[in-house]
Amino acid sequence: MSTPNSDRKIHAIGLDVGGTKIAGGLVAFPAGRILVRRVIPTGPERGGEVVLQDTLRLAEGLIHEAAGLQLKVSGIGVGVAELVDLKGQVTSGQTIRWEGLPVQEQFSLLAPAIVESDVRAAALAEAVLGSGLPFELFAYVTVGTGISYSLVEAGRPYAGARGNALILSSSPLTTTCTHCGALLQPVLEEFASGPALVARYNSQAATRAQRAEEVLAAAESGDSAAVDVVKTAGESLGVSVGFLINTLDPQAVIVGGGLGLAGGLYWNSFINSTRRHIWADTSRELPILEAQLGADAGLIGAAATILLKEHPDLLPGGRGAPIKSS
Template identity: 40%
Template sequence: MTAAGFEEARVSAPQDRGYRIGIDLGGTKIAAGLVDIETGAVKHFRRRPTPVAEGPAAIIRDVADIAADIIMLANAEGRIPASVGIAVPELVDLEGRVCSDWNFSIETIRTEIEALLGIPAMVDSDVRAAAHAEARFGAGIPHRSFIYVSLGTGMSYSLVINGQPWAGANGFAIHFASSSLALPKDDDTGLTVANAEDFASGKGMQLSFARRSGRSLDDGVRTLETLSTEGDPLSMRVIDEAAEVTGRLVAQMVNMIDPEAIILGGGLGCSTGRYREKLEQHMRDNIWAKRCRSIPLLLGALGEGAGVVGAALATPSGNFRQTTRVTA
């Protein structure tokens, strides 16, 4: 978009709290839309690849460009967005500051987007945004407490209590599989140290298959699922092992937190084949309390839109926890 285009978006965007822009900035794609925050409806949905190879400036420019396009479409309809919310796959503190650079270095994205568009911008972790959206408009509506588990390229989670994601003391309560764990070897010669996310995430599954077979997967985990349905023993083994690791981890969260439900999101989490079947089996087998073994294991109801809707629910403080749940 030209400078004139950005200026047009700026000058015609007074405050109206009924509509906000939601942007889900991922490692591979940017998804965005105009969100009615009273209903969760998304209009003017847009998607484009994330220009990671071009660097932070290009990423921020693309985010601003797609937001400005949506603002102008909304303005033409008399719908005036009050803010832009951006969900990112990084650590974000309670003030909305990006505090990690696992996928890309975008610490200045909030201030730069505000400068380009002239309306408030808020930032938070993508898993917390998606969990908030599911609490407000999706599978979490009936539940006072649930754990939202995002399974895709990486693995992350958010605990939701009374409709609000729990961010933790610093805003960093999103990890459950990122730390290396150590257990004694069977022959008592030392410890085995392993990182569950490196092994059981979508990326980890692809790397595991490539390491064992010497082949890459054309369409990632989708190819792995296809091969497994055709009876390929290696693909079935990779899926089964990853699902068992994840199922045991989710069971441990149930044992520790005792939520009303588990909601799975992300491309891998929302799959319905062998991976989902094995994950559920190992989760239930490893929950200690008999009463908890029947805990609902649900798929996110909002699909790809969860991150977009959740990003739009961000408040000017940058803290998703400070919003108020809308009830019937």
């Protein structure tokens, strides 16, 4: 197994484009150290083209800052909270409406560029620099504005045949109520994500919350409505992650994202529910770990996609490109 050459330094820009904010940074490898960090609001309601232009300006500014530090940028990695196919084309527009736009081509005018799904970018970072290092096969789950996952094998995120091997919570789980016969179509993302916590709490409580952090804090202080919302959200997430474990049989599960790393009642409810819904005795006590890189996983992982293509020898184990379905 090869090891990173610590004498070589490669610098890349990572952009983590989420529904609330866009985090950009200049990242030094092989250490994965963020030298410069910038954050701007996303404002996705303004339309995809406006968000794209904001993100391009952010990247251009980081290139200028790198030049001021006399550092050469090897490329730009862009992680976006949407489906991205094997050619780097954004194929969904659930939150960031870049579907059909020449996103990778636009960034390539600034520097060599790779566009990837944000969850696979974060999973890559955890695989080569974080909690995934000890594991040959793990599932990375991110919980924030949305909820998605990536299977990682030998340090490489699995993209699937079309880049869609990340959907965990966006489609309905159709069933029939055994008591009244009503057709039920719950959507996990509308029940357990950050915006869902706010919406569910505001429908029950006398006071209104603006952010998921407020609901979590209210639950910690004993607010009964908040306790119910947070507890049931964590339990529902555990049902789906338990099913994921039953299906994929990973060595471990690593959890990231703002809500995934919130701890407290949400985390405890999620862990207990996940273990209850794992069928095999030999899997039930598998490690379920917090992402070591925290909120920086997406940014660092986006930058690391450049290394996957241009300098894989600088990553631990010389690990190569994302696994693609044959």
